[in-house]
Amino acid sequence: MIISRFVILRRGMSTASTCATRRSWWDHVTPALKDPISAVTEAFLADPSPYKINLGVGAYRDDEGKPLVLQCVREAESKIAASSFLESTSTSVGSKLVMESAKLIYGEDSDVIKERRFAGIPALSGTGACRLFAEFQKRFYPESRMYLPDPTWSNHRNIWRDVHVPDQTFRYYHPDSKSLNFAALMDDVKNAPDGSFFLLHPCAHNPTGVDPTEEQWREISSLFKVKNHFPFFDVAYQGFASGDVERDAKAIRIFLEDGHSIGCAQSFAKNMGLYGHRVGCLSVLCNDKIQAMAIQSQLQQISNTMYGSPPIHGISLVSKILSDPDIKAIWLKEVKVMATRIRRMRVTLREALERLGSPLNWQHITNQVGMFCFSGLNRAEVYLLAKEFHIYMTPDGRISMGGVTTKNVDYLANAIHEVTACDQDAKILHNTDAYKINTDIRFTSLGTSKTRARGMNLAL
Ligand SMILES: Cc1ncc(COP(=O)(O)O)c(C=O)c1O
Structure with a gap:
């Protein structure tokens, strides 16, 4: 009886002294680096704009921008x-x-x-x-x-x-x-x-x-x-x-x-x-x-x-x-339909950029295949697309073509044209947060994204 009481007392003491030196088991755990795609999705969800487009996640959407049950x-x-x-x-x-x-x-x-x-x-x-x-x-x-x-x-x-x-x-x-x-x-x-x-x-x-x-x-x-x-x-x-x-x-x-x-x-x-x-x-x-x-x-x-x-x-x-x-x-037919829709959006996006008079070469949009277009947009341009146009993609300029639709492709083309044509002197701060950027941008012809969207008669 005496021994067991002693043991209990010792246990109590050791717990108390441990608590004094260590506040919790997990004090040393710091947040993990964000996965770049989840970071894009989070930024997209937090944006209240009705014009927002998520081109980050590599998921197929139909031409209404909706997920599809085959x-x-x-x-x-x-x-x-x-x-x-x-x-x-x-x-x-x-x-x-x-x-x-x-x-x-x-x-x-x-x-x-x-x-x-x-x-x-x-x-x-x-x-x-x-x-x-x-x-x-x-x-x-x-x-x-x-x-x-x-x-x-x-x-x-x-x-x-x-x-x-x-x-x-x-x-x-x-x-x-x-x-x-x-x-x-x-x-x-x-x-x-x-x-x-x-x-x-x-x-x-x-x-x-x-x-x-x-x-x-x-x-x-x-x-x-x-x-x-x-x-x-x-x-x-x-x-x-x-x-x-x-x-x-x-x-x-x-x-x-x-x-x-x-x-x-x-x-x-x-x-x-x-x-x-x-x-x-x-x-x-x-x-x-x-x-x-x-x-x-x-x-x-x-x-x-x-x-x-x-x-x-x-x-x-x-x-x-x-x-x-x-x-x-x-299934085989449906795969073809999905691939064809994406291919069509590639052609439409490229043509729209060319029609806008973009001085850049956009041939790669149609040369590339599959779900993604590696646009060549730099981090500053990607940042501007999110900030000014509510268009979200990974910081490396990857566009998930599954999210491009007949309704938003002109808005996207216009936005890409604006951010690539503007006179910019952008400096990216190397930071884990892809959207922290130090930039000095002077647009050539920007209104608000809302007026631009209205001007293009977008049904968003
Ligand atoms: C090349 C590649 N491998 C694997 C995966 C993982 O796919 P899942 O969603 O089937 O895990 C992806 C998803 O984006 C991918 O792009």
Whole structure:
């Protein structure tokens, strides 16, 4: 009794003295740096203007600027309900998703599919698939690094950093020509140590909208062969570059023909409009079935400690869309419609800028493909678009073309023309807040954005 009282007393004292020296367990935690895309969304939401446009987030919108539930998704939803999908185990639905995703990217008739020479697991969308691969890479190649294109999707660096795989960039984009810097890319591939890991966007590169041509992919693949590099493909926009999912898989098919071992992260967030459902797939090609089983079990173990198994609903939807020929036909048409609308907006935006008499060359708007237009606007211009015109995009000048519509394209063109034509002496303060800027701008012909919008008869 006496001893236990003593113990209680000691415990009480030690708690009191700890509290005196430490106010809370988390005093040392400071806010994380904001993700650039979330920062844009926050700024957009905080803007009360009725004229505001969000061109930050890479999500497709219809020509009314509204999020779209695809018809194929509605059809799949009704069939899933009819077959009481709730009774399925997550394992069987997951295996079906993996098989259908692999067919979509490697080709239904490919030997890889026939011989089942791949390991794959469902992932939490494209982000989750990249993260799983990064964990797998770290587990089996702990000293390796990941080569990322410069520029690339902003989260790539964070994903590999968080699993302690260092990243390195390889040159990709030429800002002056606003096109692929192919010679530099090849140089960097050549100069990387043999057997390096490279992340490649097979179509609709984010953020530049610049893809290698088929011939250039062939050259890249040959050089990868010589150097024994590992190609990891991040496929977040299959169908958005050309409107045809088969055509957008061409780069991967070229690497397949050349006999590479390949890793592939697939996302169905954009091409099926299933952003919130987080459906994706990670697959890794193997030499044979035995190796596939070993890799499969490792991927499974990695995902088990991260999230167990993924939510079943989105997986069931995607599996249904890909495996039911009638629903798949609807989906393929809808992908084409989305890609075509974006392509049309590119043409309209460029023509509008030219009509306004912009002295700048806007050819790259229509040369680039996919969801994004890497406009070439600088940080000062991006800042002005937000401040003066309520148009929001990432500070690197990336325009999400999914947010451009028939109704807002003239307003956007006019705003771009105004900020690029104005006499400006802008200095960006290097700050994590993209919108902190020290600038001295003298516009040539600005009214308020409201009068300009009215003048253009905008229905906002
Ligand atoms: C190149 C690339 N990879 C992966 C992702 C992640 O996509 P998800 O929303 O499917 O996680 C994105 C999203 O913007 C992307 O652009």
